[in-house]
Amino acid sequence: MTDTATEKPTSADYAGFSALPQVDQTARMPQQRRPRFDGDVSELPDRACWALQQLLTRRYLSAESERDLYTWVLEYRSQLAVRLSELDLMLRIVAGASENEGVAFVEQARYESARGVKLLRREPLGTYDSILALHLAQMMRATGDQHVLISRDEMHGLFSGVLNDVDRDAVTFTGRIDAAIARLASLEILRRSRDDEDSYTVSPVINAVMTASVITELQQQFELLMSGGSPAVPREQEEGDVGDDDQA
Structure with missing residues (x-):
């Protein structure tokens, strides 16, 4: 009869741990989103929607004067870039020398298209x-x-x-x-x-x-x-x- 109390513990096999999927430590827990209005079917969080609206209606967002909006653009930049590219628009973010000097803006993509329509129309500079x-x-x-x-x-x-x-x-x-x-x-x-x-x-x-x-x-x-x-x-x-x- 084997005395289990005197058995030496076997060393753990760590080789397979590297194959396990990585966990995104920065990802937020999914939250139930409430529609802002009747017919709201957006998949984006409210803050991303508000940032997108501002990007489309203003020449730029500055980290200095619109800190919240600029932060939301950085947080949801991947999703916003997808939405904008569907409209032939590109998201540009220029980081400044300090955290207050960053700028985010949208510009029209330039490519030959028989069907594309230019949506970005702003009052030109003289x-x-x-x-x-x-x-x-x-x-x-x-x-x-x-x-x-x-x-x-x-x-x-x-x-x-x-x-x-x-x-x-x-x-x-x-x-x-x-x-x-x-x-x-x-x-x-x-x-x-x-x-x-x-x-x-x-x-x-x-x-x-x-x-x-x-x-x-x-x-x-x-x-x-x-x-x-x-x-x-x-x-x-x-x-x-x-x-x-x-x-x-």
């Missing part, structure tokens, strides 16, 4: 809006993305030497530059200083909006404007895109 954005982006990059403060007079000075045929009248010319400042302020690319209503800080979002390819094209447009021509608005701006994530 020539002066684009040229001002060009100068601001160059200033931000030259300072290494540091805090940039610029006055209204300094922005007007950026257009000194322009000899275009359209705006020879000084009053009209000044009005167009002021309109460009107001336009970029409405997009929160320029933010009015609390200490001086005629001074602005430049938002880091400009580095995501103004990509290397857009800057190159706008520089050519500005040089044409300086020589007395009337440049056309770049294709990226005509289509309402804010750029891609290929940083210079």
Whole structure:
């Protein structure tokens, strides 16, 4: 009769453990989703739906000013990218130097299609809006993305030497530059200083909006404007895109 109490324990076989499926530690437990309205059949959580709506109706979402929305975009980026691609749209996320400088936006996919319909239609930036954005982006990059403060007079000075045929009248010319400042302020690319209503800080979002390819094209447009021509608005701006994530 064998004395089981004196038997040596056998060593466990760990070889098969590596074949076991991995557990996603970050996955959330499934929750029952309540429809937001009659006929709501979405498979996405409410937060993902709200983030998607904002992406489709705004030029960009900033981590600095829309922290919750930006966080939801990051959390559901895979699902959102699928929904957007079904509409020939692409989700772009540009991470900044700090957690408050991230930007998320949507751009139109470009490919030849006999059936596709362009859904992303936004009010285009005008020539002066684009040229001002060009100068601001160059200033931000030259300072290494540091805090940039610029006055209204300094922005007007950026257009000194322009000899275009359209705006020879000084009053009209000044009005167009002021309109460009107001336009970029409405997009929160320029933010009015609390200490001086005629001074602005430049938002880091400009580095995501103004990509290397857009800057190159706008520089050519500005040089044409300086020589007395009337440049056309770049294709990226005509289509309402804010750029891609290929940083210079």
